[in-house]
Amino acid sequence: MTPTRRKRLALVAVIVLGVGAATAVAITALNDNMLYFVSPSDVYADAAPPDRRIRLGGLVAAGSVKRDPDSLAVAFMVTDGRHEVPVSFEGILPDLFREGQGVIAHGHLDGTGRFHADEVLARHDETYMPPEVMRSLEAAGHPPEASES
Amino acid sequence: MIFHRLKVGFHRLGSPPTFHKLCRILSPWLWAGFVACTAIGLYQALYVVPPDYQQGDSFRILYIHVPAAWQAMAGYVIMAILAAIALVWRIRTVEIMTMAAAPVGAAFTALCLATGSLWGKPMWGTWWAWDARLTSMLVLLFIYLGIMGLYAAFEDRRKGARVACILVLVGLVNIPLIHFSVEWWTTLHQGSTINLFGESKMHPSMLPPLIWMAIAVKLMFGGALLDRSRNDLVDQDRRKRWIRDVIGEEA
Numbered sequence: 001m002t003p004t005r006r007k008r009l010a011l012v013a014v015i016v017l018g019v020g021a022a023t024a025v026a027i028t029a030l031n032d033n034m035l036y037f038v039s040p041s042d043v044y045a046d047a048a049p050p051d052r053r054i055r056l057g058g059l060v061a062a063g064s065v066k067r068d069p070d071s072l073a074v075a076f077m078v079t080d081g082r083h084e085v086p087v088s089f090e091g092i093l094p095d096l097f098r099e100g101q102g103v104i105a106h107g108h109l110d111g112t113g114r115f116h117a118d119e120v121l122a123r124h125d126e127t128y129m130p131p132e133v134m135r136s137l138e139a140a141g142h143p144p145e146a147s148e149s
Numbered sequence: 150m151i152f153h154r155l156k157v158g159f160h161r162l163g164s165p166p167t168f169h170k171l172c173r174i175l176s177p178w179l180w181a182g183f184v185a186c187t188a189i190g191l192y193q194a195l196y197v198v199p200p201d202y203q204q205g206d207s208f209r210i211l212y213i214h215v216p217a218a219w220q221a222m223a224g225y226v227i228m229a230i231l232a233a234i235a236l237v238w239r240i241r242t243v244e245i246m247t248m249a250a251a252p253v254g255a256a257f258t259a260l261c262l263a264t265g266s267l268w269g270k271p272m273w274g275t276w277w278a279w280d281a282r283l284t285s286m287l288v289l290l291f292i293y294l295g296i297m298g299l300y301a302a303f304e305d306r307r308k309g310a311r312v313a314c315i316l317v318l319v320g321l322v323n324i325p326l327i328h329f330s331v332e333w334w335t336t337l338h339q340g341s342t343i344n345l346f347g348e349s350k351m352h353p354s355m356l357p358p359l360i361w362m363a364i365a366v367k368l369m370f371g372g373a374l375l376d377r378s379r380n381d382l383v384d385q386d387r388r389k390r391w392i393r394d395v396i397g398e399e400a
Contacts, residue, residue, distance in 0.1 A: 005237050005238060008236055008237045009233075009237045011236075012233045012236055012237060012318060015315065015318045015319065016318055016321060016322075019318070019319050019321075019322045020322050023322045023326070027326070031334075034281050034333070034334040035334050035335045036278065036279075036280035036281065036334065036335050036336050036337055037335050037337075038335070039335075057335060093274070094271075094272065094273060094274030095271060095272070096203065096204070096272055096273075096274075097274075104337055119274075119275075120274065121273045121274045121275055121278070121337060122272060122273055122274055123273065123337055123339070124203060124204065124272060124273075124339055125339055125340070125350075126339045126340045126341060126342040126350045127342075127350045127351075128201050128204075128208060128211075128342060128350065128351045128352060128355055129201070129202055129351070129352035129355070130199035130200070130201070130202065130352060130354060130355070131199070131200065131201075131202040132199070133202070133352055134202035
């Protein structure tokens with residue numbers, strides 16, 4: 001390799017490493033702002049101020065969904081296994097919404113610790129399998145862990 | 150001895166007539182392979198593979214979405230390697246190939262974003278969310294478009310290619326960000342289903358069409374890359390004697 005080419009190769013390496021290092025610093029500084037949602041435990045730990053809009057993510061607690069028969073209002077608990085936050089919502093829920101399913105609710109906490117959502121999104125995990133496999137897993141007593149990563 | 154012949158062969162590719170000939174011979178094979186793999190892959194994806202336990206038949210869009218996303222990122226890595234070679238060795242055919250890769254990569258990125266959006270509406274309940282995965286993928290599209298724009302903005306094509314190659318290297322930092330976005334931050338997008346160095350979260354009966362489609366998009370990327378490179382080369386050299394020889398030979 002000629003000296004000129006060696007110099008250019010070094011320049012290429014400097015560009016890639018330099019931009020990488022700069023980005024790593026920026027990303028570390030912005031880390032908290034890159035989160036799309038916070039968990040119920042975060043809500044408890046931070047004592048999130050009422051009326052600040054946040055996204056709350058977790059699983060819909062089993063047996064917690066209560067629908068109002070006369071309107072679109074629905075109430076449920078969002079859990080991460082350690083803490084639960086009660087959520088109320090009025091509107092159409094996504095098809096994947098069900099108990100045990102991951103959801104992300106966008107809204108705010110009121111003074112009593114209840115979360116008022118104006119948008120509820122369903123979050124599915126990375127597992128894909130045919131229904132028969134799921135049924136045999138359930139029959140064997142090993143339903144796959146609904147993972148929240 | 151073998152190394153020497155490889156080196157000579159590599160340097161011959163820098164010669165426009167040899168490069169032109171190689172593209173013309175290779176590209177139909179790549180396109181034919183793409184058509185065959187896509188046919189097998191789509192047939193399996195739509196008729197053979199069982200529906201998903203949660204998402205039913207909707208999950209089948211994954212067989213377009215995921216290969217497109219992989220190719221958008223793999224295409225960028227290939228483009229960055231070409232850019233490094235182009236900057237260090239200043240080989241004109243490599244500069245042309247680097248610039249030819251950008252529109253193809255941009256097309257795969259756009260396809261990934263469009264199919265993701267179509268999939269997101271029924272499953273998540275929204276077309277778009279500003280989470281780390283979706284946003285970094287949108288940034289990738291803008292980087293691709295920026296490279297194309299920068300290249301086109303220069304009167305002197307070689308100068309434009311060299312400047313755009315630097316932008317290619319700068320944008321490379323986005324690729325690990327896209328990949329790890331679902332691990333480092335909370336996102337609406339799911340985590341990785343397929344892990345090369347670990348357990349995949351997809352039932353083996355659903356895997357074959359994904360592999361066929363992944364091969365198919367690689368072949369298509371190669372075919373489109375060679376065709377675009379050849380076109381750009383012919384356009385740049387249209388007044389040169391070797392082109393007249395080649396065209397004369399074809400006509």
